[in-house]
Amino acid sequence: MNTLPADSRHKITLELNGDRRTGYAEPRMLLSDFLRHELGATGTHVGCEHGVCGACTVQLDGLPARSCLTLALQVDGCKINTVEGLSESDGRLNILQQCFRKHHALQCGFCTAGILMSLDSYLATYPNPTEADIHELLSGHLCRCTGYAPIIAAACEAAQLMQAASSEPPITQDQK
Ligand code: FES
Ligand code: FES
Structure with missing residues (x-):
């Protein structure tokens, strides 16, 4: 009040x-x-x-x-x-969110939003992280749900997929 x-x-x-x-x-x-x-x-x-x-x-x-x-x-x-x-403009989950869903990294959901925002910012700056880099980033997030393994797997796959997507040639008018 x-x-x-x-x-x-x-x-x-x-x-x-x-x-x-x-x-x-x-x-x-x-x-x-x-x-x-x-x-x-x-x-x-x-x-x-x-x-x-x-x-x-x-x-x-x-x-x-x-x-x-x-x-x-x-x-x-x-x-x-x-x-x-975080989601795409058409409402679809972005790559990082999709990987979280695939690897069951959402867990109870309490910490998830903060972890996603950290990872989203990190991957935009460092698109090719090692697993150790992800470990270090996650040291700033205390989560009681698990041992972080699903989150690390999701982050690593998201980094790979984002890199692959950014290196794909743009879709031309004829391909639409
Ligand atoms: S609620 Fe802000 S760091 Fe814990
Ligand atoms: S997601 Fe459940 S405590 Fe962190």
């Missing part, structure tokens, strides 16, 4: 998954709470709320960020991507 007078809240305008969105935040409001409670983007989950578990990871101007360590006021004018924006 908001206990501060309405005029103590600040207007925040940002780009969320490509859409311009506006909401209001008290000065101490966390980005995770702003996304979930003010903008209704509940795909971002909150675990530890102090920067350890990685569940709340979103992309802030393209880079992974802990939304529980970021104030809503800090993202005014920024681009935020959350798991709701």
Whole structure:
């Protein structure tokens, strides 16, 4: 419940998954709470709320960020991507999501959104990771479900498929 007078809240305008969105935040409001409670983007989950578990990871101007360590006021004018924006524009799961489904890497789902946002950002920058690279990346995500094996398998296959897709020649008009 908001206990501060309405005029103590600040207007925040940002780009969320490509859409311009506006909401209001008290000065101490966390980005995770702003996304979930003010903008209704509940795909971002909150675990530890102090920067350890990685569940709340979103992309802030393209880079992974802990939304529980970021104030809503800090993202005014920024681009935020959350798991709701990962799928293709026609609604199909993207390659990384498809690989998560194939390898049963979703697990209980609590950490999944944060892991996907980290991996999506990482693979965009480092398209040819080793399994050790994926291990290191996942060290920033604490998950109680399993030993991470399905997530690693999904990430490695996604990297291969994304590389193959990016090296395919573009479809010409005649092939459509
Ligand atoms: S909820 Fe943000 S790192 Fe755990
Ligand atoms: S996905 Fe279940 S605890 Fe991480």
